[in-house]
Amino acid sequence: MDSTQPLFGSQVRLLLAESVGNKVAVLDADCDPDALDRRRRGTLMCACPREFYSVLEFESHYASHHRLTCAQCHAAMPTERLLELHIAESHDPIFAARPVYECVVEGCPEHFASWADRKSHAVGAHRYPAGFSYFPRALLPNKHQVKTTKHSGVPRRVCFGRGSPVAWHRQRPPSTSRVAQDIDMKDIADALDT
Numbered sequence: 612m613d614s615t616q617p618l619f620g621s622q623v624r625l626l627l628a629e630s631v632g633n634k635v636a637v638l639d640a641d642c643d644p645d646a647l648d649r650r651r652r653g654t655l656m657c658a659c660p661r662e663f664y665s666v667l668e669f670e671s672h673y674a675s676h677h678r679l680t681c682a683q684c685h686a687a688m689p690t691e692r693l694l695e696l697h698i699a700e701s702h703d704p705i706f707a708a709r710p711v712y713e714c715v716v717e718g719c720p721e722h723f724a725s726w727a728d729r730k731s732h733a734v735g736a737h738r739y740p741a742g743f744s745y746f747p748r749a750l751l752p753n754k755h756q757v758k759t760t761k762h763s764g765v766p767r768r769v770c771f772g773r774g775s776p777v778a779w780h781r782q783r784p785p786s787t788s789r790v791a792q793d794i795d796m797k798d799i800a801d802a803l804d805t
Contacts, residue, residue: 692717715739 663669688694
């Protein structure tokens with residue numbers, strides 16, 4: 612039987628076993644179904660793309676980086692509870708209107724007004740490490756709200772003529788109100804004294 616043929620029709624894809632190096636690898640149903648197709652010289656290739664020499668390494672990586680990920684921002688969380696909190700706190704408009712932070716420990720009924728209060732509760736009451744990765748170091752604005760003010764050194768208009776060198780289109784001459792003026796140090800000192 613050819614192990615790469617799907618069983619039970621085209622809807623269900625079940626790969627029985629495939630040799631990886633000198634070992635036989637059987638990947639569970641939750642694992643990346645295309646990993647065996649991306650194998651290369653005895654290694655397993657992940658979609659991210661990383662190479663793994665053993666199935667155990669691959670499954671461990673997949674479970675920690677790809678199984679519990681946010682569908683909107685692709686953030687990976689270690690537990691389902693933290694993924695639920697992330698979705699509620701980062702992508703829920705109701706939470707944005709009235710933020711109430713829940714404890715990160717499942718089953719703890721505590722609620723907090725700020726993430727800093729929640730962090731101090733988790734560190735004090737539940738003995739979480741202060742550097743636990745789910746605790747944000749600072750409240751950063753949403754990446755869609757950040758406006759970049761970086762100006763590129765590349766002009767917006769470029770003309771590539773017929774066989775001629777690159778020609779930069781001339782823009783309007785600067786207005787007279789922005790023309791540079793000579794300033795004496797005496798004028799600056801007088802302005803600072805007043």
